Amino acid sequence: MIVYQLISLSKEFREKGNTVEAVKNVNLNIEKGKIYGIIGFSGAGKSTLVRCLNLLEVPTSGKVIFNGKNLLNISPAELRKCRQKIGMIFQSFNLLSQRNVVDNVCYPLEIAGVKRKEAKQKALELLEMVGLKEKAKSYPSQLSGGQKQRVAIARALATSPDVLLCDEATSALDPITTTSILELLKEINQKLGVTIIIITHEMKVVELICDHVAVMSEGTVVEQGEVKEIFVNPKAEITKKLVLNKALDASDTGRNFLRIVFEGQSAFEPILSSLVLECNTMVNILGANTENIGGKAYGQMLIELPKDSSVVNKIKKFLDSKSVYYEEGGIAG
Template identity: 45%
Template sequence: MIEFNQVSKVFDSGENRVEALKDINLTVEKGDIFGVIGFSGAGKSTLIRTVNLLEYPTSGNVIVEGKNLANMSEKQLREAKKNIGMIFQHFNLLNSKTVFDNVAMPLILSKNKKKNIQERVHEILRFVGLEDKARNYPDQLSGGQKQRVGIARALATNPYILLCDEATSALDPQTTKSILNLLQRINEEYKITILIITHEMEVIKQICNRVAVMENGHVIEAGSVFEIFAHPKTDTTRNFVKSVIRDEVPESVYKLLKEYENHSRIFKIEFFGADSGQPIVSKIAKVYEVEINVLFGNITELQGIPFGNLIVELSGEHHEIQRAIRFIVDQDIEVKEVMEDGSQCRVSFERLMGNALHG
């Protein structure tokens, strides 16, 4: 659907030369809700604007539906852009025009018949829940309503791609959720591919099926949302994941634990899918001679799949702790030992055997 092939973008103004994009290779499949996340200055806004050529790539190609828009004539480009809707962070509405006229604007510019414009605008306003606001002006609307007008305008020409440039960052959490639910409906009911950029991992978690993480003009990680949340490979991605899924024991708890002179170790048990329903803790308590202190637990849902972690302190004889952890690993559940400095080390059979030999 959308392919970025070695895309680079350089902004060069005299002495100031900024490489906003550096050799981006990325594919957005048809039907995706694809998220691009990064901090300010990562290049994500520039990236999304190359799709409809609001920014022309300095090098490389952006292929949309098998076509390179940069090779089209002006007339061909105008026609192609009708298939690419875009919504913006600050709505970009005309305050002197009514809601109806704002939504109708793309259809008017495309010289549609008046009857067709009337029908289409009312249909879209019904879909976004603003049919009763058709004669209102933007200044009479809330932020969430303004963004719904922006979405309706982007949908007016029946696009097959919808670009969302920080579409929810100016909204409060409750309104953000309603707008994201609307975008999900658009994807499901109109079969529109959505490319959304954001700096909020909660947005990615709520509606995206795939995600790319950007930093300094590069895509540093990409994959399914579940894969990125479960196994982040870079520090930047880990920090984004931690913003919505906490998996660390507070420092105050570590301090308390260090005051006790006992044979204890701390482990993080990670649950995915069906694993989330297993009564691991109660089984360990019944079978092994260890004391279990649950320090932290968290479970959420990613694309309908349960995902979470449990951080526990196990106290007892070294070999008995080893047996308990070996039992968990045997269930194909990932376990990481949490060190005194807060770092985490994945527990494997080999590591358990090594610890047993040296214990």
């Protein structure tokens, strides 16, 4: 089932005679229950796109169809009803600073007309789920960034939405907190079946929890598909840049390299050591970015290619036999 359908969506900003096309003719279908990542560098238009999904930004043209209704054609009252089914969290959390934690979570229920007692009970349940029940009476200023985002998540879920929009929700957080927030989002997706749309500039976020990904550049979606597919075999130039993040970029070293992609092989299998033994060669690791998720290895590694082409062939054969994906790169690559 499709929750969101975007049809040739465009958004222009006009400022003093200057027109900036932030989003250009985007078509996207978002399936229920999935986690979607929309990734791109700053200025790619991804934030504008997600803000068009709940009409915080009104598209210049196109259709935003949510649960079968074009949000651009409905009355303001109907739009407010729809928005109660579209949760949203932000980079800057946006909690009400003069309300304590539990009252923040109660806010969307309050405006939806839920009775105070019921609202409070639901809010406490949600706070328990995000692990902050004991902070119910605290004020946002007394919380850490990660805790604030947890409160924001609880608040966004209060009206049992179908979709949760995350606009750079982890960009203001440190790596460890980011991972814990992403784990929470995954848990929410699995437990409650909420469709999640994540805007980010970090490939890691997409890798860790998304099922699908759309890559944006200059206002258009340049590539989309399953995360595994895109990660293993990026086609667009911009996707390659995102996948091969800076730490792993060996293209300026002037050396030929091989990018080996791990996509869920057993983390306990010593692939590289086997490669060294089997091919009887030494490898120089230029960079690596791997993660052990539930006993499976995800990530990538760059190794320098030996000069001898027969050894190179041996290495390739070995990787083929282990069905590990690889890609050559470098000056002569």
